[in-house]
Amino acid sequence: MLIKLTGGTVYDPASGIDGLQQDIFxxxxxxxxxxxxxxxxxxxxxxxxxxxxxxxxxxxxxxxGGKGNIARTLLPEDHRMDPVPRTPITRSGNGxxxxxxxxxxxxxxxxxxxxxxxxxxxxxxxxxxxxxxxxIPILDKGGYVMLGSDDFLLRxxxxxxxxxxxxxxxxxxxxxxxxxxxxxxxAGGINAFKFNQRKLDLDEKNSHYDVTPRQIxxxxxxxxxxxxxxxxxxxxxxxxxxxxxxDTTLNTIQGIDGLPxxxxxxxxxxxxxxxxxxxxxxxxQIAEAINRNKNxxxxxxxxxxxxxxxASGDNMRQHANHKFASPNKWVCMDIECDAGCGVVPFKxxxxxxxxxxxxxxxxxxxxxxxxxWRIFLTTDHPNGAPFTSYPHLIRLLMDRSFRNDMLxxxxxxxxxxTTLASIDREYTFNEIAIMTRAGAARIIGLKDRGxxxxxxxxxxxxxxxxADRQAMFTKPDYVFKDGELxxxxxxxxxxxxxxxxxxxxxxxxxxEKDLQAYFDRYLTMKLGNFKISxxxxxxxxxxxxxxxxxxGVA
Amino acid sequence: xxxITEVPSPFCGIGTDDxxxxxxxxxxxxxxxxxxxxxxxxxQPITDTAPQINGQTVSLAAAxxxxxxxxxxxxxxxxxxxxxxxxxxxxxxxLADKSGAVVDNVNFTAARRNxxxxxDSGWMNTTLAELKNRCDVLLVVGTxxxxxxxxxxxxxxxxxxxMFLTDTTAREIIYLGKAPSGNASTSPxxxxxxxxxxxxxxxxxxIAVLSALVRKHPLHAQSVGGIAISDLQAIADKLKxxxxxxxxxxxxxxxxxxxxxxxxxxxSIVKDINLQGSxxxxxxxxxxxxxxxxxxxxxxTTGYPARVNFARGYPEYDPFLFDGQAMLNNDEADVLVWxxxxxxxxxxxxxxxxxxxxGRSGMTFDKEPAVFIPVGTPGIDHPGHAYRLDxxxxxxxxxxxxxxxxxxxxxxxxxxxxx
Numbered sequence: 001m002l003i004k005l006t007g008g009t010v011y012d013p014a015s016g017i018d019g020l021q022q023d024i025f026x027x028x029x030x031x032x033x034x035x036x037x038x039x040x041x042x043x044x045x046x047x048x049x050x051x052x053x054x055x056x057x058x059x060x061x062x063x064x065g066g067k068g069n070i071a072r073t074l075l076p077e078d079h080r081m082d083p084v085p086r087t088p089i090t091r092s093g094n095g096x097x098x099x100x101x102x103x104x105x106x107x108x109x110x111x112x113x114x115x116x117x118x119x120x121x122x123x124x125x126x127x128x129x130x131x132x133x134x135x136i137p138i139l140d141k142g143g144y145v146m147l148g149s150d151d152f153l154l155r156x157x158x159x160x161x162x163x164x165x166x167x168x169x170x171x172x173x174x175x176x177x178x179x180x181x182x183x184x185x186x187a188g189g190i191n192a193f194k195f196n197q198r199k200l201d202l203d204e205k206n207s208h209y210d211v212t213p214r215q216i217x218x219x220x221x222x223x224x225x226x227x228x229x230x231x232x233x234x235x236x237x238x239x240x241x242x243x244x245x246x247d248t249t250l251n252t253i254q255g256i257d258g259l260p261x262x263x264x265x266x267x268x269x270x271x272x273x274x275x276x277x278x279x280x281x282x283x284x285q286i287a288e289a290i291n292r293n294k295n296x297x298x299x300x301x302x303x304x305x306x307x308x309x310x311a312s313g314d315n316m317r318q319h320a321n322h323k324f325a326s327p328n329k330w331v332c333m334d335i336e337c338d339a340g341c342g343v344v345p346f347k348x349x350x351x352x353x354x355x356x357x358x359x360x361x362x363x364x365x366x367x368x369x370x371x372x373w374r375i376f377l378t379t380d381h382p383n384g385a386p387f388t389s390y391p392h393l394i395r396l397l398m399d400r401s402f403r404n405d406m407l408x409x410x411x412x413x414x415x416x417x418t419t420l421a422s423i424d425r426e427y428t429f430n431e432i433a434i435m436t437r438a439g440a441a442r443i444i445g446l447k448d449r450g451x452x453x454x455x456x457x458x459x460x461x462x463x464x465x466x467a468d469r470q471a472m473f474t475k476p477d478y479v480f481k482d483g484e485l486x487x488x489x490x491x492x493x494x495x496x497x498x499x500x501x502x503x504x505x506x507x508x509x510x511x512e513k514d515l516q517a518y519f520d521r522y523l524t525m526k527l528g529n530f531k532i533s534x535x536x537x538x539x540x541x542x543x544x545x546x547x548x549x550x551x552g553v554a
Numbered sequence: 555x556x557x558i559t560e561v562p563s564p565f566c567g568i569g570t571d572d573x574x575x576x577x578x579x580x581x582x583x584x585x586x587x588x589x590x591x592x593x594x595x596x597x598q599p600i601t602d603t604a605p606q607i608n609g610q611t612v613s614l615a616a617a618x619x620x621x622x623x624x625x626x627x628x629x630x631x632x633x634x635x636x637x638x639x640x641x642x643x644x645x646x647x648x649l650a651d652k653s654g655a656v657v658d659n660v661n662f663t664a665a666r667r668n669x670x671x672x673x674d675s676g677w678m679n680t681t682l683a684e685l686k687n688r689c690d691v692l693l694v695v696g697t698x699x700x701x702x703x704x705x706x707x708x709x710x711x712x713x714x715x716x717m718f719l720t721d722t723t724a725r726e727i728i729y730l731g732k733a734p735s736g737n738a739s740t741s742p743x744x745x746x747x748x749x750x751x752x753x754x755x756x757x758x759x760x761i762a763v764l765s766a767l768v769r770k771h772p773l774h775a776q777s778v779g780g781i782a783i784s785d786l787q788a789i790a791d792k793l794k795x796x797x798x799x800x801x802x803x804x805x806x807x808x809x810x811x812x813x814x815x816x817x818x819x820x821x822s823i824v825k826d827i828n829l830q831g832s833x834x835x836x837x838x839x840x841x842x843x844x845x846x847x848x849x850x851x852x853x854x855t856t857g858y859p860a861r862v863n864f865a866r867g868y869p870e871y872d873p874f875l876f877d878g879q880a881m882l883n884n885d886e887a888d889v890l891v892w893x894x895x896x897x898x899x900x901x902x903x904x905x906x907x908x909x910x911x912x913g914r915s916g917m918t919f920d921k922e923p924a925v926f927i928p929v930g931t932p933g934i935d936h937p938g939h940a941y942r943l944d945x946x947x948x949x950x951x952x953x954x955x956x957x958x959x960x961x962x963x964x965x966x967x968x969x970x971x972x973x
Contacts, residue, residue, distance in 0.1 A: 066945070066946050072854065092651050128850070334681065335946055
């Protein structure tokens with residue numbers, strides 16, 4: 001079937017198109033050139049006066065993996081507030097802070113999103129992550145595999161194994177756990193917590209292993225680069241949430257030796273210690289460092305006010321923050337000599353000085369980083385806020401007067417501590433399209449997504465322009481996923497199943513000899529049973545795998 | 555005859571995946587690493603492969619149609635058991651969503667003791683590999699750990715090597731409440747567990763006193779539940795002095811009213827020790843016959859653990875109201891679907907309601923159900939996934955033989971299609 005999208009105003013930054021009225025043709029799920037052979041159009045959508053972008057991609061959202069299910073189980077009261085009834089084509093479920101999987105897929109699609117990436121896939125919990133994501137309809141998905149607090153890597157580093165051996169282990173793990181990138185959370189810190197260390201600075205040694213967070217980051221960033229993995233090492237830094245951590249973050253940027261590095265939810269790592277409350281904004285320094293260091297990318301992890309739940313691999317920091325849990329209940333786990341997790345409900349309040357300033361710090365970073373290709377729109381769902389708040393966040397970025405109206409309502413001392421009111425910048429459609437589409441696809445390494453040029457998969461979102469950007473981005477007119485109309489007027493009209501994006505870097509098989517011995521001696525599962533097979537993703541007929549090329553590999 | 559090694563077991567919950575199994579046609583024999591729970595479960599013969607309506611053999615299509623007919627136009631179906639793998643549970647929830655059923659997992663009343671504690675105040679827990687490599691003091695509360703999982707000690711405590719212990723046989727094992735039923739808790743070097751028995755009814759008081767001692771609250775009593783306060787003080791001191799203490803309990807063994815408060819007490823002891831500067835973790839036992847699997851899949855599908863009602867068109871969770879047995883007792887359901895793919899003895903509750911059993915081949919009934927569809931067992935007749943007791947690791951179950959038996963998911967999907 002040949003579909004024609006006629007006359008929409010297209011924002012396709014990957015192709016350099018910034019608001020050009022043009023037609024788009026779709027056939028067999030992909031975008032095609034305008035037919036020249038007189039082939040008739042089977043279905044036409046008149047998009048004159050409408051805004052057309054590729055489907056949005058959330059490059060950091062906690063949508064799969066055990067901590068999300070702990071969060072769900074922990075908070076029945078949060079679900080009771082937001083029941084989602086079944087329809088003839090959609091399953092029932094629940095929403096708000098940590099929606100059920102089906103509802104997550106519907107709600108993302110209804111906002112024009114067509115892909116989401118889980119940033120904390122513990123190798124030992126990767127099956128769960130994929131099974132949960134396998135029950136998220138419509139969206140494409142993928143995961144960044146977490147390393148850096150796993151005993152195997154720390155043993156290798158202590159034993160001064162060479163970089164090649166590390167690379168083999170990283171590549172093996174990526175293949176076994178079926179990821180598209182590598183993530184580090186509080187490098188070594190989750191492990192140190194198991195030895196009863198309660199904090200771990202960038203150059204502080206693990207009490208058992210002869211290794212520091214800086215070494216872990218450098219080694220893994222090098223492995224990612226040398227293996228040709230497109231997505232840079234995805235780093236949740238040390239000292240999350242600690243006043244003064246701006247210095248740690250700047251030091252992390254400096255210390256990575258120019259290697260590509262993505263700093264995630266950087267808002268939580270941009271705090272100074274000035275002022276009466278010994279808590280201040282480090283946004284300007286962070287933004288300046290990002291502007292200056294072209295090897296660095298970041299997503300913001302914007303907080304927005306209201307009830308949510310934080311779900312993180314960083315159980316060292318989550319344990320330290322449990323005293324702020326609201327409601328007052330929380331979970332921490334140590335996991336399989338691999339990692340850990342912490343789940344702490346939070347209610348961000350605009351009249352709380354710290355929360356209010358956190359809100360301002362996130363926005364400052366968004367607005368002070370010059371290059372939209374290197375900063376990404378996230379709330380670190382659900383940590384800063386549920387992903388359903390993205391349209392509100394987009395309005396804050398695109399509408400200065402709305403932003404300043406909101407600023408005027410937050411804790412007065414926080415207003416005094418932020419420069420937000422003096423920032424005039426308003427994001428354009430093109431910049432929004434970069435940070436939520438083209439840039440996201442590029443940084444993840446998605447070969448044929450995030451752009452509207454011929455040959456790409458037809459993930460397309462169509463909006464009616466509205467001066468109220470929140471209203472506009474809340475309810476697209478049309479969303480196409482792989483060329484199929486899945487959402488109309490903000491409602492799911494067809495349920496499809498996306499693919500799982502992975503990379504398959506090569507490794508020397510001899511690494512399995514060491515791993516086999518390690519698994520047999522210390523772990524609780526056989527090596528062969530640990531590896532996730534392709535058919536585990538595909539056997540129920542809904543899932544598929546899409547392997548993306550490595551850098552420098554055709 | 556073939557042999558398959560490194561076979562994972564879905565039966566005992568502790569995730570053993572080192573079984574060796576001889577396969578001769580459809581007969582299985584566990585030849586290595588079996589136990590009193592796993593070996594019979596694997597070796598259970600296939601005795602019936604044909605579906606039945608009221609005890610009469612019929613085709614699968616006829617049985618599916620009959621099941622759909624019984625479910626059609628019901629006012630409150632009840633789907634119980636939920637003893638299946640991840641795909642079986644996915645299909646079960648899909649059918650429940652469409653038919654407006656109550657879903658109740660067979661072990662939920664035991665799991666509820668943990669869930670209520672979790673949902674009220676949370677916990678700090680650990681998983682098997684951490685226990686295997688780190689635990690130097692293990693306190694077992696109110697549970698015969700060896701009876702729960704015969705190989706627990708051999709696999710996870712008396713392992714020859716651990717990453718962070720020089721001598722695993724020096725681990726300190728303390729029982730509070732139940733005494734161990736055998737000698738599995740005695741270390742290979744002969745070191746016996748320390749046992750402080752008490753009646754189940756006294757456990758709430760004993761845990762409350764231990765909690766108070768951990769918090770350094772002064773006590774005037776000299777003993778509680780027959781246990782000397784000085785002994786409980788010694789336990790508190792050992793937990794605080796441990797490098798990585800673990801407190802484990804089996805919720806199913808705490809079969810008394812408001813046992814969730816005992817679980818909450820245990821969890822608060824763990825949290826308090828961590829707040830006072832030592833590492834300590836909790837470790838709830840469970841995971842038999844798919845109970846963790848049911849709760850996990852229901853968790854991500856509905857937002858709630860597996861005792862939910864879809865009657866209003868969306869899932870509602872009530873850990874008491876939607877108790878399947880209570881609903882049967884109170885005439886609150888009008889048809890029962892019973893799913894039990896693991897255990898032929900896991901029969902449906904007695905009821906006069908029309909009953910559809912999706913059960914393991916070999917199940918027999920005092921009263922023939924309206925429909926019985928024998929299904930394959932996950933990890934024997936078809937591949938699948940099951941959650942281990944620590945709720946983090948999902949094990950990949952293998953297909954060991956060609957029995958021709960359909961999977962639970964196949965049957966439930968077919969019924970849903972026919973509705």
